[in-house]
Amino acid sequence: MKLFTSLLRTPSFVLGFGLFFATLLFALLGPLFVHVDVSTRVGLAFTPPSRAHWLGTDHLGVDMVSLLIAGLRSSLYVGFLAGTVATFVGTLIGLYGGYKGGLIDDVLTVGTNLFLVIPSLIVLILLSSSIENGRSLTLIALIIGCTTWTWSARAVRAQSSSLRGRDHVSLARINGYGTLGIVLLHIMPYLLSYIFMVFILQTATGILSEASISMLGLGPYDSISLGKILNEAIRNEALTDGAWWAFAPAMVLITVIVFALYIINTSLEGVFNPRLRK
Amino acid sequence: MTETCSVASKLPRGTQSFVRRVPAVRLLRTALALLSLLGQADCRRDADDAGGGFPRGETFYVAGWQWGEPASFNPLLSNPDWPVSTMNFVYETLLMYDSITGKMVPLLAESYATHAESVEVTLNPAARWNDGKPVTAWDVAYTFELGKRYKSLNIAPIWQYLKAVRALNEAGKEVPVELNATEGYPRRVVFELNAEKKNPLVVLDALQAQRIIPRHVIEPMLAAHGGNLDDFDKLKFDKDAVSSGPYKLFSYSSEKIAVVRDDNYWGNQALHGGKRPTVKFVVHPIYKSNDHFSIALQQGRLDASSTFVPRIWLKAKKGVQSWLSKEPFFLSSAMPMLIVNHKRAPLTNVHMRRAMAFAINYKDIRELAVSGYSEPLKPGLILPFGLEQKYFSDADTQKYGTWFDPERAKAELKAGGYTPRFGADGELLETLDESGRKVPTVFVKSPTGWSDWESIVRISVKSMRAVGIDARERFVDASLFWNALFEGDFDLIMNTPSSAPSPSKPWSRFEILMTTQDFAPLGDKMYKNMGRFNDPKAPGYIPRIDELLTRIPSMTDEGELLAAYHELNVIFMQLQPDLPLVYRPDAFYEFSAKHWSNMPSAANPYLPPLTPGDRLGTNMLWAIEPVTH
């Protein structure tokens, strides 16, 4: 509670959270106010904004506002799913390696470094281009999650290894807790705020990664995402034809979400860190 | 390097001072200097022009033919890079087909004639290789005969239809080959037709498509490689190749390919009244995506392009033009379509195919996916305009054809025993067949990243679903696409079969879609009739189609020909083996008049709409004039 009030007194948190909440509302409640229809043709290609269609149409004459709402939903979905997977994998490996130390830690560290060394974008591209059938939104999110967990593993590992010598961990050990129990009950709770920050950053990374691979034309083909809107706009020459409404709003949305998540993260850091940096 | 300095002084003043003033730029310059040192090894050829560059007033920039890094200019490869592949810059064809008049224009050949049992070509006596040797009938015969020896050559399939290619002298006698002959060489080439498969049309196609190579150079080279074509294919032919064309390869890198005018070109005297091309260099920049060509075109960096430029009317403000200055802007000759797999349910059912043909919103495709660049689509496989118009029957299409008509689509579905089930929100849930079983989803394959095709597929799927056909898009990697097409691994697949205008149209369009030659089961490759239509071993085989396809090429009576085409087109419309979607040009042709004037267009139609070097478009290089600013 105290934490929450002190957060509310942080202007950057209010700004970040406000922005994020606004995009979330737009994605979730948008369909209540706007008739979302991403298949019907309502005009010619790249019709400029008008009263009926505030942001004009895309290259297939589909209402841009509808596309943005649908795209935003997918992007948020990818972000959260990828963020969850990456945080989960990274946290688990980081916690375990950091607590165990020794050879297991070394092996895990090498594994982590390995994934860090091979650029994740390349792995992403390789994986997503080698999957012929059903490069679905969910699959892409999972792939992103499975390739971007590395730095959260590193960050969590450092924290976890600093906790392993604490008395309460020793007590848990002589109380007969197994490794899993210690990691989950006696180390992870201490890092929850940290892991939450990691999750926020991983979500931002997920959204950016999806946009990147969609930009390269390797996006999901079962749904619309912000990256795909951009990709379609560029490939269908929205730039050349000056159809800013086909790409600028999608860019703004991506930037706003990521920006909001970044500010939330830094403001959280300001609140959490005094405790972490003992 | 002396030339470098003199050229550098021609640099616009603004640029120079810009370079001098900014320290960051100076740093950068050093970095780049180091960089180009690194790049030196690769740019050997480029170094030939010593960084002097291509003077804008003498250079023509063209694009749309080369998408990746150039690798080889070997004329025997199936896919050499621009300017060798399908261009008349370096190697030349015997004749050039004029898609507007339907006539063959002379190039290496002075004339040609079709006889009952043969096609005969007479070479231009002035035709010369750039080493001074004449282009002989031996060269022509050798070029074609290589296809008999090496089955992997593009020219090989013609030997189904040929008995022999013979080089004759004026007197009609064969003379022994003499590689270094400069006089008394044969100029007449007789293509003797295979009596069992008499088809002069494919021979005429080959005369305007096959580039002739110098026997006196290639034969010894091939011999030096022990006759091993795979070894020979490794030769790049990127330096001092012996060729007959008006241009030579000048330089190439991953960013561009350039050709330079050959001032000793034989055709300057023989074909162009002593004039040489006004263009000294033709450069093909290699950009990484389609829209970059549009940007370059509207900024005047490109003079002509053969890429798809959407909404050209918006670019007209910046000086981008096409053949016509108003809709439909282009002349169409090709028909992108959905190839139907006849071995997969429910596509085996003619009602389903016709329902699809009635369901698709051709107007949306034309207006949105191809920017309205063609006449509205009419049913059948014959173009209702241009040279093919004479075979087109409006009455037949009214009677048998399919148009965009959702109600009739639904009626066809009903006739086929199909019942669609829609959800509360109007979305199609599934389609049930007569026995109440779910009809499998029909997937429409298309390569990812081909933006106009993707749009076409999206619109088709949308309109099919609207009437109750359970179709879905499936975009696949280009690398997977072609294999799927040939092996029949698809339900519906995008393709533009046999698109280039040639003497054999519209026969070849029917043939590639409906022939049962080399019929192979799914999983084996078929390069024609990829949809496995009209299986000769299956019940319901219609021998009449093969009969018509075999007979049309040798028909000479126009009335007979007309009747045959009508019959074939009616069969196509009734059975709807495939789903044509829209018309579009075989090769797009856009140009910018910023640097060169007198480009061919509908207003100035001295040549068909082709970029320079592309078939008859080559002749443009003598006619265009630099714009003086």
Add this chain to the structure above:
Amino acid sequence: MPSEPSPLADQPLKFEAKNLSRSFGHGKKLVEAVKNVSFGIASRDIISIVGQSGCGKTVLAKMLLRLETPSSGTLSFNGKPIGNERDAREHWRSVQAVFQDPFSAFNQFFTIRSQLKSSFKLFKRKPEEEEMEARVDAALMAVNIKPKEVEGKYPFELSGGQMQRMLLARIFILRPQVLIADEPTSMVDACSRANILDYLMKLKQELDMTIVFVTHDIGLACYISDSIFIMHEGEIVEQGPPAQVTGSPSSAVTRQLLDDIPDVHRPWIKRGALD
């Protein structure tokens, strides 16, 4: 006091260390925390390990607790080498500990009571729910805390003295043969300190427990111990009953330790610390 017998009572006890060493790192800067230590604890006494900070006493305690592995030498408990047992819990059933910092010894995220209850994990057969509750209550009573007082409370809601008693309550539940008390009094006020020492005595007397008392305070050690080990730089430099060690210290280290005891009758400035 609960009258039921300790689950682990009446077993012979023998703690034996032979040439025990523990070092960290390697190369030039090898740190030997414990050097070649040998001893045997066979009685059910209170044994104090006394030494200055960094003398290796905590590392030694951790090795006895099986929280650290010796680099060399052997450590056996009741004849079985430590670390070789199939079930580590076997060892912790017999050897338990209270730690220096009561605040950091408990997990901040669970209630005190639930953490006390989790001690039953060590039991071979986990008692019924009701019995566990009763035992926890009994253990709390044993350290003079009304169960109601700490009902639903988290570690950070209690005082240091209370927390330290909670650690002891654990011991009343587990009733090990050996208790290793690592500076249990250093973080609490003087009043609680005496209290805690009393409980340790009580554990010894009532439950017949052997207590290894780790401290830097030789005075405290004298107060409760039956035997004292003096450690310095990883080695045991002197051992014996308190009277002998304090009465006639044989090593300079012991003398120094004795000198460090604050003496109200002697002004500290006279000791020449500022010379």
Add this chain to the structure above:
Amino acid sequence: MLNQYPTLKHILGRAGWYFVTFLVAVTINFFLPRLGDANPVDTMMAKVSAGLDTASAKEKEESYLKEFGLVELDPSGHVQRDAQGKPVRTTLASQFANYVGMSLRGDLGSSILQHPKRVSEIIKAALPWTLALQLPTIVFGWLLGNVLGALAAYKRGVFDQLMYPMALLASAIPAFCFGILLVYVFGIRLEWFPAVGGYDDGLSPALSRQFIASASYYYVLPFLSVFLIVVGGQAIGMRSMCIYELGTDYVKYAKLLGVKESKILFYMFRNAMLPQLTGLALALGTMVGGALITEMIFSYPGLGMAVLTAIQGNDYPLITGCTLLVTVTVLIANFSVDILVGILDPRIRAAQRTGK
């Protein structure tokens, strides 16, 4: 044996781990692209088979399969066939063995898509462009970002309040969005800078003033598109590191003792910088990945595009060659930073000696 030379021992130890990482990376590089069922020869065939009859197409296909080692050969060099007469494909394992053997000989094979070009040829031509675009961008961006971040942390006040949100925003904008925006505004609308390519179409790479001027002019937009984002990201990192350092006891103590401000700043900067070095190594690691999108947006020559087209066309030798190169670069960058930090940071130096 090496105990007398802890630093050397440390370096060797790290080198050992990096070597293991390298081996695993090489294996992944090989197998990852081959996960899909796409066959590069099909792509080649698609390009060449137009107009071929089935029999000759088959023959051609087999000759390609043979050349790329995708079919088993009998001792006389002929393609082995199964009962149906189809060629026997090689197993992935034997392809891997072949690949390892070739890699050890420094032979990256020839490209499939750009057949018959050698992979090393392609990389050699593309790499300088990628390096020229990415290296200065990352290094200068890193330097400027660190200076700005340190200043913001030290000065606080208005400078920080302005710089920090800007830096956050800059790092939140996806690089490609920024690139597209630059192309749109400065390349297409205003036409101040070229939108496409690496140098004037009318020039060829050479050491001439004209070429260098042109290349510099074309360099501006791609450079900016990456540079500002790097600056933003680095400034944020440096700022928080410095704020942390400012709060440490040694800085407080030094201030109490009246140590000169510039000296404090120097120590603070040095200490805060070390973790940032790791960031630099990582940034260098993402170089080719980042280059990919930049090069695509600007049609800029370089390795990124080669990688992308290779991936889309399943050009295994080229993919493997490029990823191998990337892996080696990243490993070397990380290794050097590891060693450098070890030498520069007294804390880590001490830790090396105690081995912990």
